[in-house]
Amino acid sequence: MESLQPKDPQTIADRLSDELITSIVKGDIASGSKISEPDLARTYKVSRGPLREAIRRLEGLHLVARIPHVGARVVSLDPQQLMEIYQVREALEGMAARLACKNMTNDEITELKGLLDEHELSINQSEGSEYFQREGDFDFHYRIIQGSKNQRLVELLCSELYHLIRMYRFRSSQIHSRPHKALAEHRHICTAIEHRDGELAEILMRRHISTAQKHIEQQFQEEGE
Amino acid sequence: MESLQPKDPQTIADRLSDELITSIVKGDIASGSKISEPDLARTYKVSRGPLREAIRRLEGLHLVARIPHVGARVVSLDPQQLMEIYQVREALEGMAARLACKNMTNDEITELKGLLDEHELSINQSEGSEYFQREGDFDFHYRIIQGSKNQRLVELLCSELYHLIRMYRFRSSQIHSRPHKALAEHRHICTAIEHRDGELAEILMRRHISTAQKHIEQQFQEEGE
């Protein structure tokens, strides 16, 4: 799961942007907070040159927003924006599932099924362990996205949208408190892929994500009272 | 159509990156060519600081690819990659059409219909004018994307994918040499939106884009002989 940014970065700017991404996603740098160049330069023991380049990269990934002559802030997702992301995610992961039906190898599908068996065990054993469930959920989605064999789709979902979604998790961590239902949905999707039924896989994946979205939306409304 | 990057940039790096995007999309900077920092700095009369920041932004937009200590090159799309982009586009614009059914105002829909009337005139009058047809096509898609009212969708499609697709147009300019059919498809989509039929609008839009994709694919095969 770790190291979405592969290979040890050989340049300060690259290393820095990776560290910043991690800090932001983990919440060490609060969302909405201002990014002070002098502060960060001191903290990370670098000069402002590479730091600014790193910030520019985060800007490209939409993790920070810059205003000329004013500065950069970590993006703060309001519920509205999170819903927008989920709509995009639904469209893209639906397509990924469809493509995965065409492009996943039999071996990959076998592994996917194995993964779901592990998840079932994990859920039955430790009803509590939220963390592994969440990672497991990611794992499942990752494999299907990778299985689409569409590099751009992989890039978009794995290293752009998921960063943003993760940013949210650290505060509303109970997103998947419906592990059994989620697992059942995963199994259905997996079966569709096994049967190479692209249409069905796409529909199921979209419904799966749309359901998650509605749960989150509902959660927001409960919080709002 | 112009100025996807709004507001006059107040900083050299921002202005530069806009200019570079234009140059790359237009083909003035050939795809696949190396980006030499000293050269560009001379050409645009700027120092390397802002230039490097601009390049970092293009990197985020996936218009250039960088290798540490070696340099940046303009991405060169092979047919395979273009197909990947079209798959992503199909998924996203399909979703955009669906959302547009919910979120476009009646006035916006009326304008959209007016636009199609103009296109019909333009097509009947000047059978040749490729340029306006292409811009018209963009216009139609733009309005629906905007009509989705999903800012992230707008950002993704308008200022990321479309840049890449445009890069291709400058050499294979005959992409829409089927203006009447395209217009008919546009009308169908528009009607679905008018009826607020999200399901249908999405299906039609996806089929529309998928058709375009197949035409391009076919074109590649013809070229390959």
Next chain:
DNA sequence: ATTCAAATAATTGTCGACAATATAGAGTTT
């Protein structure tokens, strides 16, 4: 002639200093 090695040149990466702009604060006026 070809291949390899070393030296040279060119390019990328990093830094610190300075300029331009925005923010914060003190002082004044209504």
Next chain:
DNA sequence: AAACTCTATATTGTCGACAATTATTTGAAT
């Protein structure tokens, strides 16, 4: 007391120089 202006401070933007790395050329050996 509130609002406004002017000043001082801090932050961002830009630049040129230097260091690190890679690419190129030169020359020697086979």
